[in-house]
Amino acid sequence: MRKAVFGMIGTGGIAQSQHLPNLSRARHATLKTVCDLREEVLKKVQAQYRIPEAVTDYRTMLADPEIDAVVVATREDMQAPLTVEALKAGKHVYVEKPLANTPEEVETVVAAQRQAGKHVSVGFNRRFAPAYVKAKELVHADGGPKNIHYRISDEYWRWGKNYPPNTRVIHEVCHIFDILRWFTDSDPQSIYCVGSRPDDEAYVLKFKNGCVATIMNSGYCTMDLPKERIEIVSNLGSVIVEEFVELRTYGYKNCDWIHRFPGHSHPDREFTHKFLLGLGGAEALYQLRRMGWEQRARFEKTDGEPEPDRAELQAYCSGRCPHWNYMVDKGWLAAVDHLAECILTGQAPRNACAADGLWSAKMSSAAISSRETGRVVEF
Numbered sequence: 001m002r003k004a005v006f007g008m009i010g011t012g013g014i015a016q017s018q019h020l021p022n023l024s025r026a027r028h029a030t031l032k033t034v035c036d037l038r039e040e041v042l043k044k045v046q047a048q049y050r051i052p053e054a055v056t057d058y059r060t061m062l063a064d065p066e067i068d069a070v071v072v073a074t075r076e077d078m079q080a081p082l083t084v085e086a087l088k089a090g091k092h093v094y095v096e097k098p099l100a101n102t103p104e105e106v107e108t109v110v111a112a113q114r115q116a117g118k119h120v121s122v123g124f125n126r127r128f129a130p131a132y133v134k135a136k137e138l139v140h141a142d143g144g145p146k147n148i149h150y151r152i153s154d155e156y157w158r159w160g161k162n163y164p165p166n167t168r169v170i171h172e173v174c175h176i177f178d179i180l181r182w183f184t185d186s187d188p189q190s191i192y193c194v195g196s197r198p199d200d201e202a203y204v205l206k207f208k209n210g211c212v213a214t215i216m217n218s219g220y221c222t223m224d225l226p227k228e229r230i231e232i233v234s235n236l237g238s239v240i241v242e243e244f245v246e247l248r249t250y251g252y253k254n255c256d257w258i259h260r261f262p263g264h265s266h267p268d269r270e271f272t273h274k275f276l277l278g279l280g281g282a283e284a285l286y287q288l289r290r291m292g293w294e295q296r297a298r299f300e301k302t303d304g305e306p307e308p309d310r311a312e313l314q315a316y317c318s319g320r321c322p323h324w325n326y327m328v329d330k331g332w333l334a335a336v337d338h339l340a341e342c343i344l345t346g347q348a349p350r351n352a353c354a355a356d357g358l359w360s361a362k363m364s365s366a367a368i369s370s371r372e373t374g375r376v377v378e379f
């Protein structure tokens with residue numbers, strides 16, 4: 001079977017945790033070339049995934065006529081310009097979120113995409129998470145969402161400490177803005193944001209189709225709290241999806257009460273890290289919690305110190321524990337494989353496109369403006 005030929009620019013964190021392993025097992029894609037400025041990283045990933053070519057200048061990759069599409073996973077300062085260049089070179093693009101820091105920069109991609117007539121799929125992979133696909137199906141069979149609550153929380157206080165203000169809303173909450181538009185099939189009408197401290201915020205959104213939503217965004221939780229939870233009220237029933245692994249339904253006829261999806265879970269309804277649980281039972285979870293608090297105490301004592309590494313946790317797990325954020329299926333593989341399939345078949349992809357990336361950037365920017373002015377921002 002023919003596969004779409006991909007190149008990849010940027011082989012750092014998300015590439016190594018998701019895009020490289022995923023493209024090596026995708027049904028519709030094959031990875032021909034990787035590109036990174038760091039030669040040692042390039043050599044490592046080329047050998048690990050048996051990739052035919054590795055280059056340090058992305059222009060070499062873009063000049064290769066065999067390559068149909070490129071994954072751009074550098075950082076938000078380069079993602080928009082690289083996407084524009086790739087489109088001009090006649091490539092389809094799968095580009096990581098956020099496309100850029102401002103809506104104005106994202107607009108350059110929207111314009112280039114329109115001109116090139118190629119696909120741009122933005123890495124809002126949650127649209128392909130199996131638990132969310134099922135939740136959307138159930139909710140829309142009952143009249144669609146009327147009221148949504150989303151919590152996204154993690155230990156950002158630690159890893160994001162030295163980032164510029166607003167990094168978290170632009171980088172992390174952008175995912176949630178996109179998934180709310182996807183769940184509602186609607187665009188936002190207004191947004192209001194209040195914060196108790198930097199990166200601890202609440203948002204109130206009204207959508208054009210009448211749905212309302214709230215988002216709790218906190219960067220101050222410890223790593224044993226499940227990162228994400230969504231609750232949706234539809235016409236008569238509701239669903240709750242906990243950390244992409246459990247979907248509970250309420251009030252729907254002829255519907256299972258509970259749907260489970262692979263990932264880390266705890267039998268006592270609190271979700272945590274299956275790997276650790278399997279490894280050491282409750283003791284392992286206790287250790288995880290203890291390490292989190294101790295690391296936090298150490299980190300708060302000093303300022304500007306480099307991030308503490310995971311050595312202690314890794315040692316405890318004998319180096320076998322992947323990052324817990326990637327132990328659930330948030331749709332990364334399905335998103336990129338779907339783009340590849342559409343390249344081969346000529347169908348229009350269901351991925352978030354450049355215009356969706358622009359909406360998300362506008363919502364981040366409006367949320368920041370609302371928090372700063374204390375006003376509701378209308379779109």
Ligand SMILES: NC(=O)c1ccc[n+]([C@@H]2O[C@H](COP(=O)([O-])OP(=O)(O)OC[C@H]3O[C@@H](n4cnc5c(N)ncnc54)[C@H](O)[C@@H]3O)[C@@H](O)[C@H]2O)c1
Nearest residue numbers: 010011012013014035036037073074075076096097098123
């Ligand atoms: N969708 C998700 O779930 C998810 C998760 C994590 C990160 N991300 C996004 O992915 C992007 C990358 O994040 P990361 O954590 O992997 O970053 P990273 O810093 O770990 O990796 C970026 C890599 O790009 C390389 N690079 C930068 N400029 C380059 C250039 N001009 N040519 C070639 N290589 C270049 C760097 O050397 C580095 O290896 C960010 O936008 C981030 O927000 C998405």
